Amino acid sequence: MKTIVYNFEGKKVKDIELSEAVFNVPLNTELLHEVYVIAHTKGRGEVAGSGKKPWKQKGTGRARVGSVRSPIWRGGGIVFGPTKDRNFKKKINKKANAKAILMALSEKLRSEKLIIVDKVEAMNKKTRDIASGLNSLKLRGSILINLSEAEKDTYLYSRNIKNVKCIPVNNLNVLDILNHKSVVLSEESVKYLEKKYN
Secondary structure, eight states: OEEEEEOTTSOEEEEEEOOHHHHOOOOOHHHHHHHHOOOOOOOTTTSOOOOSOSSOSSSSSSOOOOOTTOTTSTTOOOSSOOOTTSOOOOOOOHHHHHHHHHHHHHHHHHTTOEEEESOOOOTTSOHHHHHHHHHHTTOOSOEEEEEOGGGGGGHHHHTTSTTEEEEEGGGOOHHHHHHSSEEEEEHHHHHHHHHHHO
């Protein structure tokens, strides 16, 4: 299957052939969900609501109450619920995890949310170089940039950009792919993935 390679100015550079075994994997929602799922509930410190005392302590005839976020109120925090601080991960074997990663990448490509660039670099070693490149590619919302070994210094120039996360391509995972609207891969990253998963 063919796709377009852009440069960081948003211009088409060429077409490349992608491996069907890596970028055209059929979706299995049950497997993808099993790898992705995380349990988390909000306590009284996390739910939305005013910090103001709803009514005065005495003289109303009603029970005293300090906050609308109290767990005994509707819409209040949850007591002793599962949180992301505890580990609720199931053990997933390596083959299933790898397949889920390829499914997630394939879905991004099918929905035109996976962009391939010739290389990810900051020409003048400035954060604005990366921000400008992402604007040229017309990417909006949360963006995941996957860096090859040769591009790892780019992390320094992208870490302060809002809604942008940079990770080494060898640390690519289902959670990051699905939690970001767009995924950016360089040609080097594509070669790495095809070599690893083919």
